[in-house]
Amino acid sequence: MKKVSTYLLSLSLLLAGAAVNFAQQPKPQKPAQPVTSEPGQDKPEVINVRRGRLPITVQDRKGQFVTGLTQSDFMILEDKVPQQIDSFTSEENNNLPLYVGVLMDTSPSTAGKLKFEQESAMNFIQTVVRPRKDRVLFATFDDQITLRQDFTDRLELLDRAVAAVKATGKQTALYDAIWQFCDEKMRSAQGRRTLVIITDGDDTYSRADINDAIDIAQRTETTIFAISTKAGLAGAVPGVEAGTVKDRGDKGLERLCEETGGAAFFTGDMLALERSFTKIAKELRSQYLITYKSSNNLYDGTYRRVEVKLTRGHDNMKAPRTKRGYKAVSDSVTAK
Numbered sequence: 491m492k493k494v495s496t497y498l499l500s501l502s503l504l505l506a507g508a509a510v511n512f513a514q515q516p517k518p519q520k521p522a523q524p525v526t527s528e529p530g531q532d533k534p535e536v537i538n539v540r541r542g543r544l545p546i547t548v549q550d551r552k553g554q555f556v557t558g559l560t561q562s563d564f565m566i567l568e569d570k571v572p573q574q575i576d577s578f579t580s581e582e583n584n585n586l587p588l589y590v591g592v593l594m595d596t597s598p599s600t601a602g603k604l605k606f607e608q609e610s611a612m613n614f615i616q617t618v619v620r621p622r623k624d625r626v627l628f629a630t631f632d633d634q635i636t637l638r639q640d641f642t643d644r645l646e647l648l649d650r651a652v653a654a655v656k657a658t659g660k661q662t663a664l665y666d667a668i669w670q671f672c673d674e675k676m677r678s679a680q681g682r683r684t685l686v687i688i689t690d691g692d693d694t695y696s697r698a699d700i701n702d703a704i705d706i707a708q709r710t711e712t713t714i715f716a717i718s719t720k721a722g723l724a725g726a727v728p729g730v731e732a733g734t735v736k737d738r739g740d741k742g743l744e745r746l747c748e749e750t751g752g753a754a755f756f757t758g759d760m761l762a763l764e765r766s767f768t769k770i771a772k773e774l775r776s777q778y779l780i781t782y783k784s785s786n787n788l789y790d791g792t793y794r795r796v797e798v799k800l801t802r803g804h805d806n807m808k809a810p811r812t813k814r815g816y817k818a819v820s821d822s823v824t825a826k
Contacts, residue, residue, distance in 0.1 A: 540784040545777045547811040555776035567797045579779040587681030588624040595689035596630040597662040614767035631667035632659025661695035668703040683712040690719040692739035708816040715752040716743040751813040
């Protein structure tokens with residue numbers, strides 16, 4: 491019996507040692523040489539199909555959102571070449587989670603209107619979030635970019651984060667904020683991706699420029715909406731109240747939004763700011779979602795122009811709005 495016990499103990503120690511040694515072995519690497527086929531057998535051909543995902547907004551000539559369209563009402567072109575529509579989701583069946591980043595400018599010029607911007611932003615968040623489905627993050631930017639609350643559907647956490655903003659910074663790093671949140675947050679979001687930017691000034695501090703911001707937003711399939719509060723609550727900038735674009739900063743905001751499929755709003759008073767938030771929330775609930783298979787699968791760094799058209803019989807509608815294109819590089823986010 492003693493010999494058997496000694497033998498079993500020795501065997502257990504041996505097996506334990508073998509297990510440790512196995513666990514410490516490095517994982518096998520893929521063969522350095524390509525796998526060859528047997529004579530007479532064809533090599534399998536692997537084709538990576540690039541897919542693009544397009545949230546699409548359709549409005550009539552009066553600016554009202556159009557619902558009830560079907561896949562046959564749309565045509566997708568990439569560099570003027572018609573593309574194959576892979577999937578179509580109408581606005582009423584669009585259940586893909588919505589990931590919204592609300593970025594608020596806290597540069598010095600916002601000090602007098604900060605409280606109202608906070609209240610309006612929170613009202614928007616409460617309107618747009620579907621509990622247990624959508625996610626919102628809240629951040630501020632000045633000379634510092636600060637994530638106040640990561641993606642969540644808990645309104646009390648977002649309310650606390652928005653209310654906690656007290657001080658303003660020294661500069662405005664708008665493009666850096668867009669770059670950082672698209673690259674670090676929107677890229678991995680498993681749903682429709684949107685940034686809503688509240689700002690009253692030009693970018694004065696970023697290392698990135700407007701082209702960098704547009705590029706990263708397009709590649710991560712992020713739609714940008716912007717609300718300019720430059721006019722303040724007393725109409726300090728002539729013409730802004732009427733929705734006109736007056737300077738380079740305003741034109742930059744318009745370009746950011748148009749190139750990514752969103753829209754820019756130029757507010758002149760409190761009521762206009764509230765209406766802008768309401769319109770964005772309605773638009774996000776009225777979008778169609780189309781996934782298409784690109785006929786050009788090369789990651790060659792070229793810019794691909796994307797266009798969405800309506801088929802015949804829709805003369806009473808404006809041209810559909812979506813992102814205007816993307817740069818075909820290997821880190822592009824593609825629909826699955």
